[in-house]
Amino acid sequence: MTATASRHRLTTAKAMVDGIAAEMERDESVIVLGEDVGAYGGIFSSSTGLLDRFGATRVIDTPISETAFIGLGIGAAVEGLRPIVELMFVDFFGVCMDQIYNHMAKISYESGGNVKVPMVLTTAVGGGYSDGAQHSQCLWGTFAHLPGMKVVVPSNPYDAKGLMISAIRDDSPVVYMFHKGVLGLPWMAKNPRSVDEVPDEPFTVPIGKARVARAGSDVTVVTVSLSVHHALDVADRLATEGVDVEVLDLRSLVPLDREAILTSVAKTGRLVVVDEDYLSYGLSGEVVATVTDVDPGLLRAKVARVAVPDVPIPYAHALEYAVLPRPERIEAAIRAVVGA
Amino acid sequence: MTAPPDDGTRVELYRTMVLARTFEEAMLREYHADKGPGFDIGKGLVPGEMHLAAGQEPVAAGVCAHLTTDDAVTATHRPHHFAIAHGIDLRRMAAEIFGRETGLGRGRGGHMxxxxxxxxxxxxxxxxxxxxxxxxxxxxxxxxxxxxxAVAVTGEGAANQGAFHESLNLAALWRLPVVFVVEDNDWGISVPRASSTCVPSNAVRAAGYDMPGERIEDNAVEAVYAAAGRAVARARAGDGPSLIEVHTLRLWGHFEGDAQAYRKDIEDVPGRDPLPTYERTLREAGLLDEAGAAAVKAEAVEKVEDAVRFAKESPAPDPAEAGRYVFADGGPA
Structure with a gap:
């Protein structure tokens, strides 16, 4: 065994593509379908270079017909292919949700496990760049709410590659949601954590396992995706004041790593949930219930939830930043919970 | 061109139609056997909505005669006739409809x-x-x-849905080997075709997607057989999709329990039943006599009753396992 595996610094987007390419190399049945996934390379660089490398029979531009091409992915998966199908923005699910939640997600169950749908539905999520109410949502709570789909949400280059490889190899449908703000795109503000060293070789990150992104003892911040970056920035700042924040990156919403949540809260006794999805009926409530269902006594303070209040994502920059879980809101919530 | 069905095929078409009808008659009987007092949709050995396909057998028989079980069929909420014509295992299908562990979906799916x-x-x-x-x-x-x-089946009401049009475009664009079948039974539940659809024939819509479209007017199984033969041959040859619309007949209600008070054509319905019509055709052609027809029927009854018996004798799924099969590893959610 070599002492050091080769690594390269990659953006999250490139790491994601690296994972796809590795599986396409390994497995002929892996194909990529979607709008502008070919010559453009994905509007958010989710398929850059794949057309040149694997050709137009495996990297296929589709018409703007999400119902037809997502359904096509389902039928192809049933017959043994492993399609990666891109829904350009998650906000567009409204035109094709029937194929996603009534077909892709239910066929395994309705068939009593006799039919498998090994398909990855990739989709861009998130706001912060004034794209308005129909192109800025996260909506992962909506998908995670409906049974039959695994849901993964990487926050960094390493997880983006490892979760992609796991998703492609999984025999169940996996919704892979990438936040535009973690991709490291040159044309959008980015956190330094959007670029990191990633092993060149294929590797997997297990679906359903959270990661302690920062260990701490005073308060647990449970979060996902871009909010992980913000939470880590806030934690660094508060550390200078002696507040020791633990940040738990869920990475997967289905299955949810409830053990990791309980373990962390048992240690810190305090919980802040940060979620860029809407506040009500969603991830933040689910995380809190995960604790209170098992042992409300784990909590030594009231819980804080930092999420998008139940309004559409506004266009004007100041309005948008007022509703997003920006670092200032996260910091205020942590201070309130620890009494600092 | 497709040759007309030979004598053996004609009798086979009849046999398929009789088997499908016999199955629906048995479902009708079992469904209503214990819904009382009154009518409780959730009650009985076969609970839930039940959409039976009596009257639409010519479509399934005529189309599926050109298929093998290596070909795919996606059917509708009214699926039994296509399932049977395509050669699905009757016992496991019946068991699924009865919600049993031995069913196609281990009781998780149901008849739709x-x-x-x-x-x-x-x-x-x-x-x-x-x-x-x-x-x-x-x-x-x-x-x-x-x-x-792959054969994709819908009703005429579906031709006004986006999924229908997106699919026709994509299939034609990529020259996919698909045969689109539209079963026009005149009714979208209670809404007549004329109140829902701007064209007299959905076959004309095929032209908008640069594919052949054909409408069979009289629910005639041999005309369906001929049209399907052309469409399947075209698909197998790599020439792309086709669309066939068949003006068929919903012999019974939209679902069981539908009083059909809205239905102005109700008086004429029994006279349009395609089964006696086709039996008469075959008898006039000398391919079937009274004894032959009785034998076909008896064979169908035996198969169907065997399937019903199998279903009734099969175990119900274990309620403790309601969470199984959500994911491919068979595990719980």
Missing amino acids: HLFDPATHFSCSGIIAEGYPPALGQAFAFQRKGTDRV
Whole structure:
């Protein structure tokens, strides 16, 4: 065994593509379908270079017909292919949700496990760049709410590659949601954590396992995706004041790593949930219930939830930043919970 | 061109139609056997909505006569006749409808959600949404270099859904080996075709997608057989999709329990039953006599009653296992 595996610094987007390419190399049945996934390379660089490398029979531009091409992915998966199908923005699910939640997600169950749908539905999520109410949502709570789909949400280059490889190899449908703000795109503000060293070789990150992104003892911040970056920035700042924040990156919403949540809260006794999805009926409530269902006594303070209040994502920059879980809101919530 | 069905095929078409009808008659009997007092839809050995396909057998028999079980069929919420014509295992289908562990979906699916990997058969309870997955099956068949085809079935009401039009465009664009079948039974539940659809024939819509479209007017199984022969041959040859609309007949209600008070054609319905019509045709052609017809019927009854018996004798699923099969590893959510 070599002492050091080769690594390269990659953006999250490139790491994601690296994972796809590795599986396409390994497995002929892996194909990529979607709008502008070919010559453009994905509007958010989710398929850059794949057309040149694997050709137009495996990297296929589709018409703007999400119902037809997502359904096509389902039928192809049933017959043994492993399609990666891109829904350009998650906000567009409204035109094709029937194929996603009534077909892709239910066929395994309705068939009593006799039919498998090994398909990855990739989709861009998130706001912060004034794209308005129909192109800025996260909506992962909506998908995670409906049974039959695994849901993964990487926050960094390493997880983006490892979760992609796991998703492609999984025999169940996996919704892979990438936040535009973690991709490291040159044309959008980015956190330094959007670029990191990633092993060149294929590797997997297990679906359903959270990661302690920062260990701490005073308060647990449970979060996902871009909010992980913000939470880590806030934690660094508060550390200078002696507040020791633990940040738990869920990475997967289905299955949810409830053990990791309980373990962390048992240690810190305090919980802040940060979620860029809407506040009500969603991830933040689910995380809190995960604790209170098992042992409300784990909590030594009231819980804080930092999420998008139940309004559409506004266009004007100041309005948008007022509703997003920006670092200032996260910091205020942590201070309130620890009494600092 | 497709040759007209030979004598053996004609009798086979009849046999398929009789088997499908016999199955529906048995479901009708079992469904209503214990819904009382009054009518409680959730009660009985066969609970839930029940959409029976009596009257529409010529479509399934005529189309599926050209298929093998390597070909795919995606059917609708009214799926039994296509499932039977495509050769699905009757026992496991009946067991699914009875909600038993031995059913195609181990009792998780029900009569609108029948999935059979052995025959590449599936159906969907959502109008027009069975079309897109058929494209994917055809896509996979094409990539494997086979001449297998996918048949996608909807009713006429589905032709006004987006999924229908998106699918026609994509299938034609990629020359997928698909045969689109529209069963026009005149009614979208209670809404007559004339109140829902701007064209007299959905076959004309095929032209908008640069594919052949054909309408069979009289629910005639041999005309369906001929049209399907052309469409399947075209798909197998790699020339792309076709659309066939058949003006068929919903002999019974939209679902069981539907009083059909809205139905102005109700008086004429029994006279349009395609089964006695086709039996008469075959008898006049000398291919069937009274004894022959009785034998076909007896054979169908035996198969169907065997399936019903199997279903009734099969164990119910274990309620403790309601969470199984959500994911492919068979594990709980």
